[in-house]
Amino acid sequence: MSTILEIAKLANVSYSTVSRALNGQKGVSEAMREKIVQLAKELDYYPNSSARALVAKRVGVIGLIIPRTCEYTFTSPYYSHILLGISSMATQRGYQLMLIINEKNSYAIPYHRRQVDGVIVVGNHYDDQRIFDLAKQNIPCVAVPGFVKDSPGNPMSTTSDNYEANYQALTHLVGLKHRRIAYILGHRNSKYSVERLEVYRDVMNEHGLEIREEYTPYSDFSVTDGFRLTGKLLDMPEPPTALICTNDSLSMGALNQIKARSLRIPQDLSVIVTCASDILSLHEPPLTHIHVPVVGVGSAAAAMLIEFIETGEAPGEVHAIPAQFTVRKSTGINPEAA
Amino acid sequence: MSTILEIAKLANVSYSTVSRALNGQKGVSEAMREKIVQLAKELDYYPNSSARALVAKRVGVIGLIIPRTCEYTFTSPYYSHILLGISSMATQRGYQLMLIINEKNSYAIPYHRRQVDGVIVVGNHYDDQRIFDLAKQNIPCVAVPGFVKDSPGNPMSTTSDNYEANYQALTHLVGLKHRRIAYILGHRNSKYSVERLEVYRDVMNEHGLEIREEYTPYSDFSVTDGFRLTGKLLDMPEPPTALICTNDSLSMGALNQIKARSLRIPQDLSVIVTCASDILSLHEPPLTHIHVPVVGVGSAAAAMLIEFIETGEAPGEVHAIPAQFTVRKSTGINPEAA
C-alpha cells in the first residue's frame, strides 16, 4: 500500500508538493503535477482516509441510523427508495454511508467517535427519545420521513407533502360522482395516516358527503393487509365504489384482491394507488395514482445534512416535497350514478 | 470534544497512562485506572477512530457492497435478512458497516482508501468481473449468497445448502402420492434455480415420474410473479396437485392466488413454501415449509470475513448452511389417488 512519501521519493520532491499536486491546489508547476498524478496512478495510490480525516476533522461519512423498530425498513419499497435517494446524493457529494442498524445505545456514539460527520435517522417514531437527544447535543442530524409535530425541539427533517395531491385525488373521485369512497390507511400512529385522514375529512365535508369510519381502515402497510382489507370493504352491504390506498404494498394487495374477484377497473370499482416505487407502473389498465417523491425525500435529507455539516447552517427545519396526482385509466364515473 | 490529553491533565498523569488505562492494558495501578475511567465518563470522552485506525492499520469497518443489479436487495425479505445477519455479527464483533450502493468503479477503492478492512459483496451474479478482481488483489472479501461454480479463482463465500431439504420435501410429496408436482423457480441464471431444478429432476427420475417443463417455470422472484404463475399452473388442463415455491415472495403470491380461487389447502392443493423470513408464519393452515437460514448465511459471511481480516487465514472457501424441511399442515394426500 503506497503512501505519499513513496511518490515524493520517485518524483524527487518533498511530500508536501505531492499533497498539493494531488489535491489540485496551486503552487505546483504543471509539469510536476502531471508527473505526480502519473506516478500515483502507477503506484495504485489512494489517500488514507483516516490520516486525512485526522487533520481535516471531517471523515466524509454519514451515519444512516435504522432504529430497531424500523428493521422492516428494508422490506418496504417506500423506505428502500428513501435509501436510494440518500445514497445517490451522498455519493454525488462525496460522502460514504455508514449503516447503523439496531443500535442499542445512544445514536450519538458514532459521532462522538468521529466515525461520522452527522446522521440521518430513518423513521418517524416520535417515541424514540434518542432522536431528540441528537438535536439537543447539536449533532448534525436529519430525521426522515419526519414527524407529525415539528416543534422547536425537533431535529431537521425532510418529508413529502401529501395534502394537495390527496385533495386533488379525492376531489377527482367526487367529480366522478363517487359518494362511497374508501381509503386504506397505514398505521394508526403514522404521520401519514393522520395526514391522509385529514384530507379525507376535509373533502368529504366540503361536498357534504357522509364520513363512515369503516371506509378508512388502518393497516400495517403490508400487501397482505391490502388484500385483506379490500376484501372486507368489498364484502360490505354497501361497498365503496372507489378506493385509495396509502402506499405501494397496500395498493398491490388491493389490486390482487380485485383481480381475484374478477372485478373490472374502473367499470366496477375506481382505484387510485399511492406509489413510491414503480412496481405498479406496468398495471393494466394504467393506474390513476399519487406519486410520492420518496427518492427526492431521501436525497433532500442527505443534501440538507451535508449542507449543515459543511456550512453549519440549517437550511430550514422541515423540507416538504409535494406528492403528484396523475389521472390515468383506473378511475371512472360511478356506475350507480350513470 | 475531549481528548486523551485533557484526561491526562486532570488526572495528573501522562497521556500514555491514560491510553493504557482506557484500553485495559496492564501497567496501571487499579486506583489510577478507576480515576481515569471515571474522568473519561465525566468528560464524555470517546476515542477518535481515525487516530486509532491510523496507528492500528485497521479501521474496524466492513464494506457492504450492493451491486447495481441488486438494488432490489432492499425490497426482498431474502436479502434483507441476510443484511440483518451480517449486521448483527458485525456489531457483535465490534465492526461497523459501510454501505456501498451502486458503485460505478472498482469495488476495491474503499479498501485502498483504508475506509474498510474488507468487503462483503451481496449478490451472486457471476458476470460482475469486479467481484473476482477483489479476490485477485487479495482484498479480504466474501461473496454472499455465493456462486454456482466455486472454482479456485473465486472469492470466499457463504450460502445455503438446499439440496437435502428440497430432496426431503419432494420425496414427502411423492410419498403422498402426488405425481404432478410444480416448482416455481427464480431467475433462470440464479444459483438457486439451477440447484432446485437438479433436485427436482433427481427425485422425479428416482420415482419414475414424468418431468414436464411447464411445471417448473422461472420467475422474477416477486409476489406478482408468484400470483401470476400459480394462476397459469392452475389453469392448465392437467394442473399440478402439489406446488413448491422457491422464496418468500413467490410463496406469498401463490397463496394469494390460491385464496383468490377459494381452493382449499391441502385438500385441493398441497403447498410447500420456502421461507427466509417469518412473513408466512401465521398462515392458516400452518405451512409445510423449507426454511432457508439466511440470517445465518449473513452472519457466517461476516464472521468469515472478520476471521480473515484478523488472522489472515481463510476459513474454507465456501461455507454452506443446510436448509431445514418441516412438515406442517399444508400438504396432504393427493386427492386423485385417494
Added chain:
DNA sequence: GTGAAAGCGCTAACAT
C-alpha cells in the same frame, strides 16, 4: 507503575 518520544499518513502554515 509511569513518562518520554516516535510515528501512523496526511494537510497546512510558514519559509525559502
Added chain:
DNA sequence: ATGTTAGCGCTTTCAC
C-alpha cells in the same frame, strides 16, 4: 514553485 515543520489523536516501544 518547492521544502520544512508542526500537528491531528492515538498506540506503543523504550526508559526510568
